[in-house]
Amino acid sequence: MTQPALSSAGLAAPRRGMSDLAIRNLFIIPTIVFLIVFNIFPLLYSLGYSFTDYRASMNDPVQFVGLQNYRELLADEYVWANFTLTAKYVIMSVVGQVIVGFGAALLLNRAIPAKGLLTTLLMLPMMMCMAVVGLFWQLLYNPSWGIVNFVFFTEGKVWLSDPEVALLAIAITDIWMWAPFVMLLSLAGLSAIPPSLYEAAAIDRASRWFVFRRITLPLVAPLLLIAIIFRTMEAFKTFDIAFVMASMDETELVAIKLYKMAFHEWQTGRSCALAYIVLLAVLAITNVYVKYLNRLKAR
Amino acid sequence: MAQVQSRASRWWNRAAVALALLLLLVMMIPLYWIGSTAFKARSDATTVPPTVFFKPEITPFIKLFTSRVQQRGDRDNEAYANAPWWEKQVMDGGDRFIKDEKGNIESSGYVSRFVNSIVIAVTSTFLAVALGTVTAYGFSRFHMPGEDDWLFFILSTRMLPPVVVAIPMFLMYRAVGLVDTHVGLIILYTAFNLSFSVWLMKGFIDEIPKEYEEAALVDGYTRMEAFFKIVLPQATTGIAATAVFCFITAWNEYAFALMMTNKVAQTAPPYIPSQLGSGLTDWTVIAAGSLLFLIPVALFTFFLRDHLLRGVTFGAIRR
Numbered sequence: 001m002t003q004p005a006l007s008s009a010g011l012a013a014p015r016r017g018m019s020d021l022a023i024r025n026l027f028i029i030p031t032i033v034f035l036i037v038f039n040i041f042p043l044l045y046s047l048g049y050s051f052t053d054y055r056a057s058m059n060d061p062v063q064f065v066g067l068q069n070y071r072e073l074l075a076d077e078y079v080w081a082n083f084t085l086t087a088k089y090v091i092m093s094v095v096g097q098v099i100v101g102f103g104a105a106l107l108l109n110r111a112i113p114a115k116g117l118l119t120t121l122l123m124l125p126m127m128m129c130m131a132v133v134g135l136f137w138q139l140l141y142n143p144s145w146g147i148v149n150f151v152f153f154t155e156g157k158v159w160l161s162d163p164e165v166a167l168l169a170i171a172i173t174d175i176w177m178w179a180p181f182v183m184l185l186s187l188a189g190l191s192a193i194p195p196s197l198y199e200a201a202a203i204d205r206a207s208r209w210f211v212f213r214r215i216t217l218p219l220v221a222p223l224l225l226i227a228i229i230f231r232t233m234e235a236f237k238t239f240d241i242a243f244v245m246a247s248m249d250e251t252e253l254v255a256i257k258l259y260k261m262a263f264h265e266w267q268t269g270r271s272c273a274l275a276y277i278v279l280l281a282v283l284a285i286t287n288v289y290v291k292y293l294n295r296l297k298a299r
Numbered sequence: 300m301a302q303v304q305s306r307a308s309r310w311w312n313r314a315a316v317a318l319a320l321l322l323l324l325v326m327m328i329p330l331y332w333i334g335s336t337a338f339k340a341r342s343d344a345t346t347v348p349p350t351v352f353f354k355p356e357i358t359p360f361i362k363l364f365t366s367r368v369q370q371r372g373d374r375d376n377e378a379y380a381n382a383p384w385w386e387k388q389v390m391d392g393g394d395r396f397i398k399d400e401k402g403n404i405e406s407s408g409y410v411s412r413f414v415n416s417i418v419i420a421v422t423s424t425f426l427a428v429a430l431g432t433v434t435a436y437g438f439s440r441f442h443m444p445g446e447d448d449w450l451f452f453i454l455s456t457r458m459l460p461p462v463v464v465a466i467p468m469f470l471m472y473r474a475v476g477l478v479d480t481h482v483g484l485i486i487l488y489t490a491f492n493l494s495f496s497v498w499l500m501k502g503f504i505d506e507i508p509k510e511y512e513e514a515a516l517v518d519g520y521t522r523m524e525a526f527f528k529i530v531l532p533q534a535t536t537g538i539a540a541t542a543v544f545c546f547i548t549a550w551n552e553y554a555f556a557l558m559m560t561n562k563v564a565q566t567a568p569p570y571i572p573s574q575l576g577s578g579l580t581d582w583t584v585i586a587a588g589s590l591l592f593l594i595p596v597a598l599f600t601f602f603l604r605d606h607l608l609r610g611v612t613f614g615a616i617r618r
Contacts, residue, residue: 017521020441031493032449038490039456042467049467054468075504094376099323107319110312118319120604122326127600129551132589135572136333139582145345147332149327176329181611188608188616225592226612237460240553244572255462263558275463286458290451293615 043279047275050272057266065166079274080266081249084255087168089242089253090235096175097231101182102224106216108183109190123184125177134244163250170242170251172291174235189223190216226292233285315551333593335585341392344582358388359583363591365389366397366405409588416592419481419566420549423488428542430489431496431503432534436526438497439504440512450498454613457494461554469558479560487555490547495613499544502614503537504530540606543599548598567592 027116038204054062062290073079093242108119125133141159144279149157159169193216239255252260262271338355366587379390386396386404392473396404443449468487469478475482507530515525531538553568562567571588574580599609608616 016479017523020522023522023526024437024441026382027433028443028449031434031453031497034430035453035456035490035493038486038508039464040457042464042471043459044473046463046467050468056473104322107315107322110315112316112319116604118323122323122599123604123607124330124597124600125326125550127547127596129553129568129596130595131551131553131568132571133329133593135575135585136329136589138575139336139586140329140332142345145349147328147349150349152327176326179327184608184611185616223616226616230611233458239460239462244553256462258460258462258466259554260560262462263469265452268466268470270601271466275466278611279463282458282460282463283455286455287451289458290454293612294447297615 046272046275047267052269055266056268062269069270070277073270073274073277077219079257082252082254085167085250085252086236086238086254090232091240092168092171093174093178093235093238094228094231096171097179097182098224098228100175100179101184101227102186102220104179104183105186105190108187119184119187123180125182128177130177130240131244133177134170134241137169137176138245141169144152150172154176160246161248165249166246166248166251170245173245174238174241177241178231178234181231182224185223185227186220189220193219205286222292222296226289227295229285229289229292233282233289236285237282333586333589336582337590339583339586341583342579344586356388358392358459359383359581359587360582360591361389362392362394362581363409363587364407366407367394369393369395370395379383389610408570409567412565412567415564416482416568418544419484419564421533422481423485423492424542424545424580425551426485426489427492427545428500431493431541432500432531432538433526433591434497436499436530439501440509445484450501453494453497455494457491461491461552462558465555465558473560479563479565481564482566483559484556484564484566487559488549488552491552491555492548495548496545498613498615499541500534500537500614501608502609502617503534503541506617507533527558540603540610543603544606544610547596547599 026165051064051066052062053065053069104122108115112118138160143149143156143158146159148159149155158165160166197215197219198211201215203251207213237255238253239259242251242253243256243259245251254274258271258274261267261274327410334355335351335360339350339353339551340356340358343350343353367389370390374390379387382390389396398404437443438446438450441545464487472478472483477486511529512520512522512525515529516522551568552566556566557569560569567588571585571592574585574588603610
């Protein structure tokens with residue numbers, strides 16, 4: 001610090017301390033190495049196992065079986081049932097979240113007393129532990145003393161042990177938790193719409209529906225889309241909430257199937273193959289998500 | 300005409316506020332239910348119809364922290380007379396404490412799980428935020444070939460389903476003896492939060508004008524000194540917000556903890572649901588445990604309220 005600054009910073013006089021290049025490498029490389037060691041390396045490891053008949057519970061010699069695991073998985077109608085079930089769950093829960101979340105955003109997008117507090121309270125569910133939420137909703141769903149049947153006047157209705165409605169019941173819990181997420185993003189989009197557009201529409205005596213369809217919806221769409229893509233990805237990966245709330249074939253989402261295959265049945269090789277199929281799907285959605293995030297950032 | 304319209308829109312406004320309040324009410328019922336069940340007598344927790352108003356008591360919390368068994372046979376009246384009030388409360392419910400040879404009451408499994416949760420969440424948050432902040436600075440201020448690809452790579456590690464990563468990680472941990480250890484979970488949570496921390500911190504650091512550091516460099520600071528003395532103090536809010544987000548994620552994490560731990564390093568999320576299977580379910584104790592576990596997160600949410608949007612979009616959307 002005693003060194004007088006004779007030259008401007010831009011001149012490449014040798015400076016004290018590390019060069020910018022060295023600092024860049026020192027700052028970035030540890031993170032990348034850490035992620036490669038603890039995320040990418042394990043994935044390569046499991047890619048190897050996905051071509052074998054390895055069972056982690058036994059000491060049998062591991063045999064290379066080529067693409068057999070993948071072939072059998074893709075031909076297995078039970079695995080397809082898991083995927084169909086997951087698709088059904090994703091649609092139920094994302095559609096519900098968009099309806100409730102976007103609806104709530106439309107309601108809140110006006111001058112309301114104590115709006116900040118109201119919004120923060122509504123955000124609470126999504127910050128909570130999914131396993132604890134799932135556990136507690138079991139009490140709420142209880143056919144005889146649960147509050148759900150009491151509030152909706154559906155006396156004695158069985159929710160979580162009925163194969164027909166269990167998945168829907170789980171989706172409702174998911175909607176309760178994550179509709180606030182859609183609301184948060186929608187509110188950000190709504191509040192960014194310039195009021196002058198609405199004033200112009202009012203002067204033209206445009207109908208409410210017209211204003212909604214031609215001004216509100218197109219301008220919120222980018223943020224709403226981000227919310228939908230992100231929630232779709234998360235719903236596809238759902239494990240905690242469904243695993244805690246019910247355990248029957250009708251609620252066995254892909255992630256749960258994967259868990260059981262790996263840690264209950266110990267079909268390690270085959271579960272690695274299924275994990276790769278899931279991984280490819282998730283990476284594809286991530287790619288779309290990041291593309292939209294960057295597009296939004298660029299604006 | 301203008302007046303008619305404003306009257307109509309005032310009506311719309313009122314209806315909207317009423318609907319919003321109704322929504323809030325419905326959304327809050329489950330939370331109220333957790334909070335209230337934690338203070339109910341055991342017989343009030345599962346009534347038909349559900350009990351909304353009741354006489355609160357703290358027996359569930361006494362039970363939560365202690366090991367108990369159901370009292371068999373007749374109650375020992377002499378012991379009851381000598382027992383302190385909290386023990387009486389438990390005995391009134393038909394339970395008795397499990398005591399060691401010295402007569403001390405044993406603590407329940409919840410206590411150690413809660414401590415594990417704190418240790419693991421705090422350590423992994425510190426590591427993820429420290430690494431994430433310097434990496435974010437690196438990406439924010441210097442050019443790197445293939446920068447966007449590296450950032451995408453970093454984010455994509457966050458999107459991996461936990462179960463997919465857990466299978467090979469379990470095999471590797473088993474080989475090196477990290478299954479059911481604090482270090483094992485801390486590493487996993489750090490890796491999981493690191494990508495988030497990089498992205499969020501990059502957003503915060505991008506907002507700090509480069510001119511500050513450049514002025515410091517002209518004054519003879521080294522790059523390192525400029526980072527620690529100029530940039531870090533400016534980024535305090537961002538670091539705090541990132542840390543809180545990382546803490547909440549690690550605190551709430553369930554899947555890894557379920558698969559990688561079973562006793563020694565188990566955190567609260569897999570433990571709390573596991574109480575369901577053990578004997579006759581006492582929902583008041585489960586609610587007390589859940590409530591205690593949810594309170595830190597609820598408090599943090601209030602601190603975070605201005606940064607929530609940024610947090611859930613990985614720093615892409617500011618404001």
